[in-house]
Amino acid sequence: MKADIHPVYVDTTVTCACGAVYHTRSTVKEMKIGICAACHPHFTGEQRFVDTAGRVDKFAKRFGATVARRTVKPKLTAAGA
Numbered sequence: 001m002k003a004d005i006h007p008v009y010v011d012t013t014v015t016c017a018c019g020a021v022y023h024t025r026s027t028v029k030e031m032k033i034g035i036c037a038a039c040h041p042h043f044t045g046e047q048r049f050v051d052t053a054g055r056v057d058k059f060a061k062r063f064g065a066t067v068a069r070r071t072v073k074p075k076l077t078a079a080g081a
Contacts, residue, residue, distance in 0.1 A: 012026040016036035038044075 007027045009025045009027060010029055012024050012028060012031060014022040014024060014031045014033060014036075016022075016039065017032075017034050018036065018039035020036050020038040022036070
């Protein structure tokens with residue numbers, strides 16, 4: 001094997017936004033993540049909406065109302081058909 005081509009691995013602390021802390025090894029000393037196995041809906045069985053960056057609010061502010069609107073089509077009568 002060639003010398004000095006492999007990255008240096010260190011003990012890493014991974015911290016989730018929910019407060020869970022994991023210890024592993026990586027090339028980075030510390031990592032902060034937004035969602036993990038302790039709070040992800042796939043693993044917890046809960047259905048909840050995660051909107052950490054306010055993307056829905058940004059969309060509503062940029063494009064107006066987020067409610068879909070339907071136009072009313074005029075009804076055809078028997079005499080008009």
